[in-house]
Amino acid sequence: MELLFAIIAGVLFAAGLYLMLRRSILKLVMGLVLIGHSANITIFTAGGLTRARSAIIAPDATTLPAGSADPLPQALILTAIVISFGVLAFAIVLVSRAWQEVGNDDTDQFAETDR
Amino acid sequence: MNSIILRTATRFTLPLLLLFAIVVLLQGHNKPGGGFIGGLIAAAAFSLHALAFDPAETRRVIRIDLRTLIGAGLVTALVSGFIPMVQGKTFMTGVWTKVPVAMGEPLKVGTPLLFDLGVFMVVVGITLLMVLTLLEPEEKTD
């Protein structure tokens, strides 16, 4: 299972990187999304995959039952998702404004500030 | 978008979705849910409204200016952190109190709920601000 998730993370990262290297700013944003997902899956996998035991303490207990999932990676991913949601919303607004301003989604048209 | 089906449906679903958002917000402490998710549901409901009618109409329906909503949400969330400090506890420590209700058990209310409420307002405000800005043809500068 870990292997499968590791491969998925790698494929997502590669696909994201590929999209970011294209010349379209829209694909750039999509690439950012995919790379973000890849990071989340990496945390998920690195935190240890366990099945069928959710991390909820029973009403009469004080600790988690043995073998239950580690809640911390889930909390980290949740936070990361919330952040990437905000960043993505901003990136979309930015790209749409840039498209209006430049009238083109070719990244080669955005090189003026590099000179 | 000009679709009578969407408009009619939105008139009915908007209150239901908002109610659902509040349910999700309130059950958040013990079950899946909370301020962020509730806020997103509410923002989605208003986004639907903006699609069916138009963004200006949605701003009118919300009544409160979104900027005020964001500010008020931030203040609410911060206040919830300061409340425990009045009792000499650390910032953000959860403080609970029981509110007697006419029927049934007394209701447990605490600062995490207040924090969630603040998050709810901020999320609704920021999400809608972005969605409505994107939907409006010309950006409003003021």
Added chain:
Amino acid sequence: MSLLVLLPVLIPLCVAALSMVAWRSLVLQRVLGTLGSVALLVSAVALLLHVDREGILALQMGSWPAPFGITFVADRMGAIMTVLAGATGVATFLYSPASVDERRQRLFYYPLLSVLLAGVCGAFLTGDIFNLYVWFEVLLMSSFVLLALGGERPQLEGAIKYVTLNLISSVLFLIAVGILYGAVGTLNMADLALKVAQAEDKGVITAVSVLFMAAFGIKSAAFPLFFWLPSSYHTPPFAVSAIFAGLLTKVGVYALIRVFTTIFTQDTAYTHTILLIGAGLTMVTGVLGAAAQFEFRRVLSFHIVSQIGYMIMGLALYTPLALAGAVFYIMHHIIVKANLFFIAGLAHRIRGTSSLKRAGAVSVYRVSPLTCIIFLVAAMSLAGLPPLSGFFAKLILVRAGLEAESYTIVGVAIVVGLLTLFSMTKIWAEAFWKSPGEAPGESTGGEPAGREHAERTEEPECDSALAGPPTAMMYAVCGGLAVVTVLVGVFAGPVFGLAERTAAELLNNGAYIRAVLGENP
């Protein structure tokens, strides 16, 4: 007392919330922001004094014990950085009304500045590596918006590069945090320091540490990951680029120092050698890039890159003296760099252009000798002329390099210092000294005024600044920071003492661990 740790984060957050509520009144936002940043500076100074006297201060948020809860820690390093953030914040809030037009100010400019300060201070004071990520995102989000605010074409172009590369860095950071958690099972920095030292599989840890190095390397604009900086920092209004130049890359440097002194010390021969090579290349590329530029703020942007190299050099040499040098360098650099960007705004107002090729409307030297003096103080300090702060910063680093017998890096540092002087002289000659009538490039000699260059001067300038003569407040801010630079040079002894204590504290993480986890972790 422990609340003192939280104040530098809480104050700007509260100010941001309040100025959000007061969005109708710009005056109110301005007053709130200025008072808030002054309060931030005061609380940060109080924090530094307390930490310097009584030792490291830790606070567990929401009363959850470490390593489970969210920890805020202030050691000398964090406290010094917070003081510098506060000082830059005050200067920016005072300078902003004169530099940012009203349309931009209405687009949440002041609340965003406060959020930026909160994010920066949060990053300096957090004791948890995932929270470091969160604070990074807080400051990045607000910096994204501040950079793009106003939506002029150069700004949007710069913002796309800035956003993309910084997001990649955040993703790398996040992946590194995930793998680190998988390897040692904790995210609290003090706990990490313990567990990493005990970890059996050093290889994984070293691999993760290199991931962290790449992530923070992008954020601090180290070679070869600096390209986002010079293509974006010259586009926003002057006040914005000043606070960016002063604080943002230094958050990256702070993170590098924190991570590679407190946590990853398991294989310094490997990691710190990479850092050392990176530092040398960063210095050289930065300074050479600056030599090729002819726009005020672009020259300065490339110099940020080369200066980052000095700070990383201090970290990479990893001796007490070298780390003290890095700390001293950061203190010197934040003040001087922010000031130079503020002065760029001042000069732009007087000359009507930021280009070093186009002749300005008037000769700054004739019109405003005061501006010239302020610039000279800042520029010579940057280049490292005695008796200004930059001289001592470089002196300590060179001395540390000689003691560590890393002669190559010392040579690079000295040559780069000379080239910095060349760049500063170029700005001085073109922007301040020259009369409007003279042809471009005459006083520096080397630049052929070919047709290609004539075309390039036609490129759209980033006119995000207001027109008209500079206000008294602009002079006051630049002058004030110049005075601070001189004072750091004059009182180099006490400042160096503080830097030395900071370095000693960084190299011995026992006190840090005890402060967070209690006496017997």
